[in-house]
Amino acid sequence: MACLSGAIVACLSGGLAGCSSGGSGAGAPAGTTQGAAAASASAAAQASANNPSPSRPGPSTPREGQAITRSAGGDALYVAQQDLSALHVLPLPLDASRPPLRVALPGRPSQIVVVDAERVLVTVRDPGLVLVMRPDAAAGLVETARIPVAADAFGIALTPDRARALVTSAWTHTVSAVDLAANKVVFSLDVPREPRGVVVSPDGKRAYVTHLTLPELTRMDDLNGAGRVTKVPFAVAPLRSREAAPEAATLAYTGVLSPDGARLFVPRRALSGDGKRPWAGQPVVDVLLTGDDSSLAQPPTGRLPGYTTKELEEARTFGTGRGPFADLTFGGGFPIASEAFIQPRAAVYRSSTRTLLVASEGTDAVVELDALAIEPGAHVLRRHPLRGRTWSPKAGLERALVIGRVDGSLYRIETEDGQGPLARDETGLLNNASSGILIGIERRKSPPAEMVIRQVMPDDSPGETMCGAPTGLALSVDERTAWVLCRTTLGVAEISLEPDKDLARAQRISPRVLKLEDDPLPAEAALGRRLYFNASDGTLSGGFACAGCHPEGRDDGHVWQELTDSQDEERNDPKSEPCATYLATPTLPFFFPFVGTNFVGTPMQYGYTRQTPMLAGLLAAKGPFGWKGRSPDLPSRVMRGSSLHGWNLPEQFCGASNMKARALALAAFARAGLFNPPRDERPLTAEEERGKAVFADSKTGCQTCHVPATGYTDRSVVPFAESPLVFEKSGPVKRYEPEKDRMFKTPSLLFVGGTAPYFHDGTAATLEELIDKNRDRMGKTSHLSADDKKALAAFLRTL
Amino acid sequence: MKTMMSKEEGLRSMKLRARWVAVVGALGLGIGTAWAGAPDVPAGATASASGPGAVSGSGAALVPSAPDTASAAAPPQSKTPPVSWEGAVPLEVARPSEMCKAVRLGEWARVTCSPPGFIMDIRLMAGSADGVLFREAKAEGGAHLIFPMREGDRREICVSVQTGSGYTVEEDLAVVVSEVWLPGEPAPTIAIAGNPR
Numbered sequence: 001m002a003c004l005s006g007a008i009v010a011c012l013s014g015g016l017a018g019c020s021s022g023g024s025g026a027g028a029p030a031g032t033t034q035g036a037a038a039a040s041a042s043a044a045a046q047a048s049a050n051n052p053s054p055s056r057p058g059p060s061t062p063r064e065g066q067a068i069t070r071s072a073g074g075d076a077l078y079v080a081q082q083d084l085s086a087l088h089v090l091p092l093p094l095d096a097s098r099p100p101l102r103v104a105l106p107g108r109p110s111q112i113v114v115v116d117a118e119r120v121l122v123t124v125r126d127p128g129l130v131l132v133m134r135p136d137a138a139a140g141l142v143e144t145a146r147i148p149v150a151a152d153a154f155g156i157a158l159t160p161d162r163a164r165a166l167v168t169s170a171w172t173h174t175v176s177a178v179d180l181a182a183n184k185v186v187f188s189l190d191v192p193r194e195p196r197g198v199v200v201s202p203d204g205k206r207a208y209v210t211h212l213t214l215p216e217l218t219r220m221d222d223l224n225g226a227g228r229v230t231k232v233p234f235a236v237a238p239l240r241s242r243e244a245a246p247e248a249a250t251l252a253y254t255g256v257l258s259p260d261g262a263r264l265f266v267p268r269r270a271l272s273g274d275g276k277r278p279w280a281g282q283p284v285v286d287v288l289l290t291g292d293d294s295s296l297a298q299p300p301t302g303r304l305p306g307y308t309t310k311e312l313e314e315a316r317t318f319g320t321g322r323g324p325f326a327d328l329t330f331g332g333g334f335p336i337a338s339e340a341f342i343q344p345r346a347a348v349y350r351s352s353t354r355t356l357l358v359a360s361e362g363t364d365a366v367v368e369l370d371a372l373a374i375e376p377g378a379h380v381l382r383r384h385p386l387r388g389r390t391w392s393p394k395a396g397l398e399r400a401l402v403i404g405r406v407d408g409s410l411y412r413i414e415t416e417d418g419q420g421p422l423a424r425d426e427t428g429l430l431n432n433a434s435s436g437i438l439i440g441i442e443r444r445k446s447p448p449a450e451m452v453i454r455q456v457m458p459d460d461s462p463g464e465t466m467c468g469a470p471t472g473l474a475l476s477v478d479e480r481t482a483w484v485l486c487r488t489t490l491g492v493a494e495i496s497l498e499p500d501k502d503l504a505r506a507q508r509i510s511p512r513v514l515k516l517e518d519d520p521l522p523a524e525a526a527l528g529r530r531l532y533f534n535a536s537d538g539t540l541s542g543g544f545a546c547a548g549c550h551p552e553g554r555d556d557g558h559v560w561q562e563l564t565d566s567q568d569e570e571r572n573d574p575k576s577e578p579c580a581t582y583l584a585t586p587t588l589p590f591f592f593p594f595v596g597t598n599f600v601g602t603p604m605q606y607g608y609t610r611q612t613p614m615l616a617g618l619l620a621a622k623g624p625f626g627w628k629g630r631s632p633d634l635p636s637r638v639m640r641g642s643s644l645h646g647w648n649l650p651e652q653f654c655g656a657s658n659m660k661a662r663a664l665a666l667a668a669f670a671r672a673g674l675f676n677p678p679r680d681e682r683p684l685t686a687e688e689e690r691g692k693a694v695f696a697d698s699k700t701g702c703q704t705c706h707v708p709a710t711g712y713t714d715r716s717v718v719p720f721a722e723s724p725l726v727f728e729k730s731g732p733v734k735r736y737e738p739e740k741d742r743m744f745k746t747p748s749l750l751f752v753g754g755t756a757p758y759f760h761d762g763t764a765a766t767l768e769e770l771i772d773k774n775r776d777r778m779g780k781t782s783h784l785s786a787d788d789k790k791a792l793a794a795f796l797r798t799l
Numbered sequence: 800m801k802t803m804m805s806k807e808e809g810l811r812s813m814k815l816r817a818r819w820v821a822v823v824g825a826l827g828l829g830i831g832t833a834w835a836g837a838p839d840v841p842a843g844a845t846a847s848a849s850g851p852g853a854v855s856g857s858g859a860a861l862v863p864s865a866p867d868t869a870s871a872a873a874p875p876q877s878k879t880p881p882v883s884w885e886g887a888v889p890l891e892v893a894r895p896s897e898m899c900k901a902v903r904l905g906e907w908a909r910v911t912c913s914p915p916g917f918i919m920d921i922r923l924m925a926g927s928a929d930g931v932l933f934r935e936a937k938a939e940g941g942a943h944l945i946f947p948m949r950e951g952d953r954r955e956i957c958v959s960v961q962t963g964s965g966y967t968v969e970e971d972l973a974v975v976v977s978e979v980w981l982p983g984e985p986a987p988t989i990a991i992a993g994n995p996r
Contacts, residue, residue: 239924239925239955289981296953296979297925297953297955298925298926298953299925300923300924300925300926300927300928301926301927301928302927302928302929350861352862353861353862353863354863355861368861370894370977370990370992372863372893372894372977372979372988372990373894373955373975373977373979373990373992374925374953374954374955374977374979375924375925375955375975375977378957378972378975378992379894379975379977379990379992380992381861381894381992382861499861
């Protein structure tokens with residue numbers, strides 16, 4: 001067992017109580033026995049609903065898996081760091097003199113759940129396993145049983161009696177039930193793409209599964225029998241979605257049940273939601289009422305009374321001074337809320353406060369949201385920054401909003417990436433304004449008189465963070481401390497949930513961090529990993545990270561609109577791609593009235609369709625890259641892609657030295673640090689062999705372009721006819737712009753079975769549909785028999 | 800004639816111009832405008848929402864208050880909002896905010912919010928509009944949000960204020976009021992997020 005350097009790497013608070021008292025917090029008991037914990041969970045939940053009390057401990061050892069969790073005795077943390085293919089056991093309270101124990105695993109772990117004092121379950125992604133482990137004083141954890149499940153095992157949750165575990169397998173779209181007495185799978189059910197989070201209701205009668213690439217949920221019933229799955233429609237940001245926008249949501253890594261099981265909270269990214277960056281959707285927490293599987297949030301009904309049409313019209317148009325406040329008919333948009341989080345990666349319910357803690361992967365923060373509210377994502381009660389910067393201009397402050405009274409005494413400073421509030425002496429902004437770019441000052445007339453200053457500072461410290469990409473959350477027994485797995489910095493952060501007034505300033509802005517291991521990746525790739533998940537890098541990200549659309553290097557299943565500047569397009573330079581940006585949905589009422597006149601030289605109302613491509617396992621070739629094959633190599637594509645995806649990246653930034661270094665780092669990580677989906681290594685079935693023969697047949701011509709020896713692509717750029725399905729899909733409303741340039745780079749077919757929908761416009765839901773409706777645009781398939789087509793699809797799924 | 804501008808400028812310009820459509824209309828609606836029929840604030844009736852949770856925000860203890868069961872016991876009132884708030888009593892808010900005070904008169908709630916800055920608009924985001932009124936609160940420099948509390952409610956009201964950086968005008972969510980009274984629950988749960996930036 002390798003026990004690498006474990007050390008408290010940062011504790012800005014020096015001798016503060018929080019640094020010395022560890023995780024138990026305020027003298028609370030370190031933990032409870034598992035039996036007591038299980039019994040107390042429902043009681044605590046009931047008490048929470050009836051008589052909240054700050055001193056009441058929350059439920060212990062949750063039944064839902066996390067990448068980090070507390071031991072049954074509360075004396076240790078178990079950490080599953082998938083990039084290291086190992087578990088780490090950290091004694092509590094955290095102490096630099098007691099470094100973590102490393103437990104090597106047969107594959108990459110995803111989640112851990114504690115069954116009781118003797119059993120800890122760990123999901124392993126590839127090969128698909130549930131490991132049964134026993135706590136051991138010397139080794140940390142010792143494997144006692146190994147239960148094979150469908151590959152890419154990700155989420156895990158226990159039934160209330162802790163007799164069964166439900167396990168999601170993401171790539172293989174399966175949910176398995178494991179009998180924990182017999183250590184065997186009792187049923188496995190096929191579910192839609194990318195099942196991730198799973199929760200079981202307190203009565204044990206049903207479970208809910210979230211999907212990374214889909215808006216709907218899967219409900220499972222008959223958990224003690226053979227299991228049964230039902231698709232549950234789940235409205236996406238119903239109060240903030242644009243009319244006529246197709247419902248689309250991604251990044252639902254997790255779901256959290258309220259203690260009584262009445263509400264299911266699902267943090268995710270609403271691509272149809274309006275917000276600060278409407279082109280990229282809006283992070284939200286949607287709430288399902290499990291009693292009838294309806295959304296808690298329902299759009300308004302009726303109109304506000306008391307206003308005449310004339311009054312409203314006058315108010316809407318000119319503001320006559322006589323009208324009322326605007327009502328729901330006013331403006332045409334939504335109240336714009338700052339993003340509470342970006343890329344929600346994990347969440348826990350804090351019973352004692354009835355709040356949700358959500359790990360914001362993109363901003364290196366944990367936010368605390370009000371679980372009592374209809375829209376918890378709009379009810380931010382507190383932010384727990386994990387980046388831990390010193391926030392001086394010299395450290396590379398990207399952007400800050402400073403609000404102060406006219407007498408100069410600041411009362412609030414917030415940064416646009418959600419790292420505030422901070423105090424004046426932590427920023428030095430007003431004392432060092434000359435070191436940044438002052439872009440505006442506003443003095444307000446309404447009381448309280450105040451001014452607003454915005455500053456933009458050059459970001460010269462890429463990837464700087466104390467806790468990169470928070471990936472898992474665990475609460476102490478008394479719920480006064482939270483521990484966070486920092487994926488990209490390979491550490492565990494400890495944050496105090498005590499009221500700010502009880503904390504020293506340094507505690508408020510910097511977590512304690514215990515490093516698990518030194519990073520095995522080369523330095524450049526390690527930087528690339530930090531950037532890949534970072535949505536706040538001023539040069540690269542533009543508000544969302546690579547991982548926001550390519551979660552774990554896979555695709556999010558979404559079809560975007562690429563809005564192209566026709567000035568560039570008209571140049572038709574095959575060596576460069578036109579300046580463009582991506583929009584999440586084709587209906588952006590705020591934008592499009594102006595698109596044809598202001599930004600794009602000629603009218604382009606909807607954009608070209610571009611499905612998010614998968615990255616993992618498909619980047620080994622030198623080049624070219626991009627839909628049109630116009631980027632000669634991967635770093636070039638990263639730079640181009642950053643301009644495409646981050647709306648605020650002017651063309652002139654591409655190629656700048658700070659961008660190039662980032663692109664090289666990202667390319668290095670994408671090739672060395674992304675993990676391929678699991679592959680089922682077995683002999684082909686008779687049907688798959690038949691499909692292989694069809695694929696190789698010169699009459700079909702598949703492998704003329706999809707050359708097996710080079711990853712099922714020859715990387716050439718070939719003409720591709722317009723998909724008639726675009727118009728079939730969109731019906732009377734034309735939502736996509738016809739392609740002017742019909743040349744596309746031949747895509748690789750590796751892993752194609754797991755990346756539905758298909759075509760660049762996503763118009764084929766399955767491989768069967770792709771083949772059936774190919775209409776001889778790719779090779780010749782119209783002559784194939786139904787069995788041949790079925791066999792071809794079966795073969796493609798093995799690639 | 801094509802306008803030459805960078806991608807950043809172009810997109811931001813699109814966004815801001817679109818926002819101005821809303822802003823131009825809102826500028827005349829803010830604090831200080833005349834309010835026909837706006838109810839007066841009864842003296843002594845603006846008791847702050849209270850509870851063990853105190854205020855929300857970074858310095859707050861987050862433990863929520865119990866639901867205001869008194870409001871559930873209130874006798875049915877008229878279907879129209881009260882003209883006078885004489886006799887209103889403090890309303891227990893599960894998750895209060897420093898920016899808002901809440902009172903109750905029978906089944907009617909009045910939440911008075913005074914976020915810092917210029918109120919651009921107030922919107923009913925969710926729930927029934929029946930009986931909902933937004934009125935200026937002159938004394939408080941804010942606005943009254945008036946609504947009935949009835950079983951089945953799933954209401955959300957958002958208050959936005961003007962933000963910007965001198966040459967831009969944007970809006971930002973300043974207050975969100977959530978009122979939920981699901982069937983079978985003893986009382987409505989009101990949660991207010993003040994300045995949830």
